[in-house]
Amino acid sequence: MKIFLRILAGLGILVALLIVYITLNGNKKFDAPYPNITASKDSAIIARGRYLAFGPMHCASCHTPMANMAEIDAGKEMPMLGGWEISIPPGTFRARNLTPDMETGIGKLSDKEIARTLRYGVGSDGRLIFPFMPFKDVSDDDLTALISFLRSQEPTKNEIAPSEYTFLGKFLMTIEALKPDGPAVTPPISVLRDSTAEYGKYLAYNVTNCRGCHTPRNIKTGEFTGPDFSGGFVIPPGKHSNDYAFVTPNLTTDVETGVMAEWSEQAFINRMRGGRVHKSSPMPWGSISRMDDSDLKAIYRYLHSLEPIKNKIDKIVFEPGEELPS
Template sequence: MKRALKGLAGLVLLGALACALVVHLNLRGETPLPPQDVPLAQPAPQAVQRGEYLARAGNCMSCHTTQGGAPFAGGRGVETPFGVVFASNLTPDAETGLGHWTAAEFWRAMHHGRSRDGRLLYPAFPYPNYTHVTREDSDAIYAYLRSLPAVQRTNTPHALAFPFSTQAALAGWRALFFRPGTLVPDPQQSAEWNRGAYLVQGLGHCAACHSPRNAFGATSESQAFRGGLIPVQNWYAPALNHAAEAGVAGWPQEDVVALLRTGVAPRGSFTGPMAEVVFRSTQYLNDADLGAMAVYLRALPAHERPAPAVAPPSASAMERGAAVYSQQCAQCHGDRGEGRPGAFPALAGNRAATMENPTNLVRMVLLGGYPPTTAGNPRPYGMPPFRHVLGDDDVAAVSTYVRNAWGNRAASVGTMEIYRAREGRHP
């Protein structure tokens, strides 16, 4: 009996120590909020202007605005593998928004991922990246949000499955995968490179999409920018440090800037989720910041993976794919996949078509898409959807053909991959 009691006491002690460790890890780096702090009443015009620009850089409106809704009033659902997280109301409404928030409380949310009442926030709000934002920039964004018209819109409760809906589970996740921090400028790099690192790693939160995620939905610094499937959206965000995917180390500086500003460049264009990023965010950045981002992205250390062994496609798949291509695709993309400059991209030598992961190519065939409408590309050429025109066998065949014609070489695409793309399912 005594042995059993000792064992039980040991388990209780171990559990208490584990809880204390989780609490400690969730509080590390935090400082007490200033006493008697009050919300900002009259934000300075310069701070508001700066904050609007930074909110654009962080693409805050995309998540915090529903289609047709008031800007920043929240309500948009962010789907995750664990349920839906609904974005909060960021307008200065006293009851449902940020009306009672102070600058210090807003900073704590950005830097530590903690709400005004102390609740832990879900990382669908990308505070693992925003933790790198400076207090000065956080205060400017806060000033801008305080200047917006107040909109009364009660926040929608999250729809998360148990136990992911609990603060205890979130505390455990944070203890394992989140640590607040700041970016320390690298003295070995230029001021432009350091500014680019700050924008890409912080407000731009590029690694949130362009990195693989583990079973718990977390990314790691060691895997940053190596490409990953965007959860639920089922678009593949290609590696930014791999020449065969989306690496730009070999691109001219001006082409990278053009891509970020307009969504199109001589060597590629943006569609899918990245088109929205350009439309709502990067097209509004100034030349200096776009140039800094380009410098940083071009300097990312290469992470080249060995090319996988690829079996030649079957003759029947290529024959069927060629017939589909001739009938449905050649008018825009050319008989030889050469494209039409300024309108439709070339498919010959197009790395978006030959990436190891064919998800984006298949989704473009099924769903179509457009580059973003920008000042530099006001009437983008797009591609119509073919999901109601082509069956799975034809989509698989034409995808295989495009990946292996005109000197391209990549693995064949099977009908199971088409089925998964249609149904939004991935292994």
């Protein structure tokens, strides 16, 4: 009995040490190279950045106060004062103020720090930026345009509380199941804009994140667990969705289970412009509705060039409190 108690006490001390270790290590700093990006004052470049930020790159869908979502959905350009918040098992994450205000915005961040956050997921203070912003493979020209636009905005004060990792998040960082993820190959300097499937692939993967939401994933680590665009990613409920949860539809050409397999190009464009049907859907409908015909055609042509993948999604929208598929 005494030996048993001693073993138990020993185990207790080990667990306590592990908890202390994870808690301390959870504020881990990471390093990554600074991309060679410098903002420009050229009005054509700023205009391209504005289109990206309010359209395909949908910064506005997260970096605008949640109270302004109706305006964003209606296609208006609201100031990017931050405010979207999501609580998931690894932590609570809050999108910051992206106006150039010195104290509460991006005024003090350099162009290269912002570029590094978007390309490598490492914050200006070296912390891991949780992978909500899948822009690591965006071209140098598009990053330059985007940051040039961010700099051109009116600086506005709006304090956003910092993001917080939970114990689980810190644990995942300690074992490196969660770590910054940079581009696998050097991103392009420039990509030719056209309505081709090739440009559509660039948009669907690198810019608009259709793939990131419409592919099965592990919500704890963000890891992809099934074929691209086959749907079935479970997006948990939270403040950002008025406690509704969603499972994403299959976008491949399988006629039985793919939602857009039988849509014409024009039907797709109309649907993307048609906006939100499910009130609290996390899909950035407002931003996507601002995309021009050429960009939408390109995405359609790319998705319609994919192999059909059978993946039946039984249910898309889940009421607050309703049990989710695992």
